[in-house]
Amino acid sequence: MLNKTLPLLSLLLLAGCSSTPSQPISAQTYFRGLVRIADNQLQYRSCDQANWRSEIQGVASIRERLLDRLLSAPLGVGIYLEAWGDAQGRLTELQMLGGDIATCRFNLDGIELRAGGLNPVWYADLRDGALVVHDSTRLRSWQLSSPSFKQSANRWSWSAEGTRLTVKTEACRDALGVEYALSAQFTAGQTQLNGCARYGDLQRNLLKRHYYSRDSTLLRQFALELQVDDRFDLSLIDRKGETERYQGSWQVLKSGELLLRFSDERLRGSGKSLRFKSEEGALRLMNQHPVFGKGTRLYPGVEPLLSTLRLSQTIP
Numbered sequence: 499m500l501n502k503t504l505p506l507l508s509l510l511l512l513a514g515c516s517s518t519p520s521q522p523i524s525a526q527t528y529f530r531g532l533v534r535i536a537d538n539q540l541q542y543r544s545c546d547q548a549n550w551r552s553e554i555q556g557v558a559s560i561r562e563r564l565l566d567r568l569l570s571a572p573l574g575v576g577i578y579l580e581a582w583g584d585a586q587g588r589l590t591e592l593q594m595l596g597g598d599i600a601t602c603r604f605n606l607d608g609i610e611l612r613a614g615g616l617n618p619v620w621y622a623d624l625r626d627g628a629l630v631v632h633d634s635t636r637l638r639s640w641q642l643s644s645p646s647f648k649q650s651a652n653r654w655s656w657s658a659e660g661t662r663l664t665v666k667t668e669a670c671r672d673a674l675g676v677e678y679a680l681s682a683q684f685t686a687g688q689t690q691l692n693g694c695a696r697y698g699d700l701q702r703n704l705l706k707r708h709y710y711s712r713d714s715t716l717l718r719q720f721a722l723e724l725q726v727d728d729r730f731d732l733s734l735i736d737r738k739g740e741t742e743r744y745q746g747s748w749q750v751l752k753s754g755e756l757l758l759r760f761s762d763e764r765l766r767g768s769g770k771s772l773r774f775k776s777e778e779g780a781l782r783l784m785n786q787h788p789v790f791g792k793g794t795r796l797y798p799g800v801e802p803l804l805s806t807l808r809l810s811q812t813i814p
Contacts, residue, residue: 526805527583528704532576532599535568542579545602547778556581556589567595578602580697585800594696596676606698611813613665613682615693616673622663622684623698629656629663631684633691640686649811661686667814670694680814697804697813702750707806708799709781720796722781724748726806730758732772734790756781765789 531544533554540561542554556564560581571577578597581589606612606623614621618635631640645656645663652667663684670681672694680695697703711720718734725731728749734742746760756774769788774781774796781796807813 526802526808527585527587527800528593528802528804529579529581529583529587529589530700530704531579531602533564533568533579534571534574534576535565536574540564540568543576544779546776554589555587556583560589560592563592563595587800591679592677593679594677596674605701607701609698610807611665611695612698613663613680613684613693613695615682615691618691620684620691620693622682624656624663629658631661631663631686633689636689638689647812652814654814665695665814695814700804701754703804703807704802705750705756706798707801707803709796710799711794711796713794716794718742720790720794722796724803726803726810732758755784 529542529544531542531547533540533542534550535541536550537552539552540554541550541552543550554561554564564579567577576599577595578599578601579592580594582591582593583589609623609625611624612621618633620631620633620635622629622631627644629640629642629645631642633639640659640661642656642658642661645658645661648655648657653664654666655662655664657663661684663682665680665682667679668681670678670693672678676694678694678696682693682695684691705724707724709720709722709724713719718736721733721735723731728747730746730748732744732746734744744760744762744765746758746762748756748758751757751773754776756776758772758774760770760772771785772787772790773784775784777795779798781798783790783792783794783796786792804813
């Protein structure tokens with residue numbers, strides 16, 4: 499009976515699945531999608547795209563790990579992958595390996611970081627600075643509204659009221675063989691729970707920091723900057739290089755659309771917001787707007803919001 503329930507538990511706990519300016523050499527990208535072996539090639543596709551691409555780029559050690567894993571899988575079947583990459587899109591650091599196409603649908607909305615394990619079954623969610631832990635085996639829960647945060651070397655910890663969640667940049671493998679780059683441990687008195695950890699809120703955090711229009715027929719080009727504190731800066735740049743800026747707040751709706759709300763007093767009524775739909779990584783303006791029009795397509799830069807969070811060391 500336990501073996502039959504493990505796949506479902508694993509999904510519920512951890513599986514969750516004009517030209518653009520050049521990027522700095524230190525820019526980080528993040529890949530989330532599937533990899534497979536087909537036509538004697540190592541192929542990949544992102545979770546939000548339908549087409550497979552040939553020859554995924556990555557450092558030799560990562561390619562070897564992918565090949566080892568894929569050679570034991572049915573030919574042509576994709577395996578879920580998350581990995582950091584460099585400014586050129588080459589994979590440099592595996593973050594998660596294991597799962598399938600269904601894993602792409604587990605975004606862990608609103609959850610910054612999830613830790614958990616299957617023996618015993620437990621999980622911990624970090625959300626808006628609060629920590630919620632459930633031990634499903636012992637039927638115990640902990641809710642910590644304002645845990646203290648500490649980061650040192652390769653260790654991140656949140657503690658309060660005699661409890662502590664520690665996440666380390668250390669390889670981890672769960673009971674189903676899914677590999678993670680983060681290990682986790684939760685302690686509360688005599689209770690000690692061990693497991694793995696992964697990033698959450700991926701639909702939001704994998705949005706790019708910058709988006710740009712590339713339509714030569716537009717009188718003014720768009721430049722959108724999203725910030726991790728839910729603020730945005732939208733610029734209209736005319737052919738003389740003069741810029742008109744608008745600011746406000748943004749959020750991802752349940753539909754997956756990106757909503758921008760302007761704080762600018764120049765915009766009133768229906769002009770107070772913009773709604774974008776994601777189309778294979780790009781953003782298309784869906785609503786008619788008196789200043790910004792309708793249908794404009796914004797193309798993504800390289801770095802995701804997740805990269806900003808990581809560089810700030812608030813997450814591993």
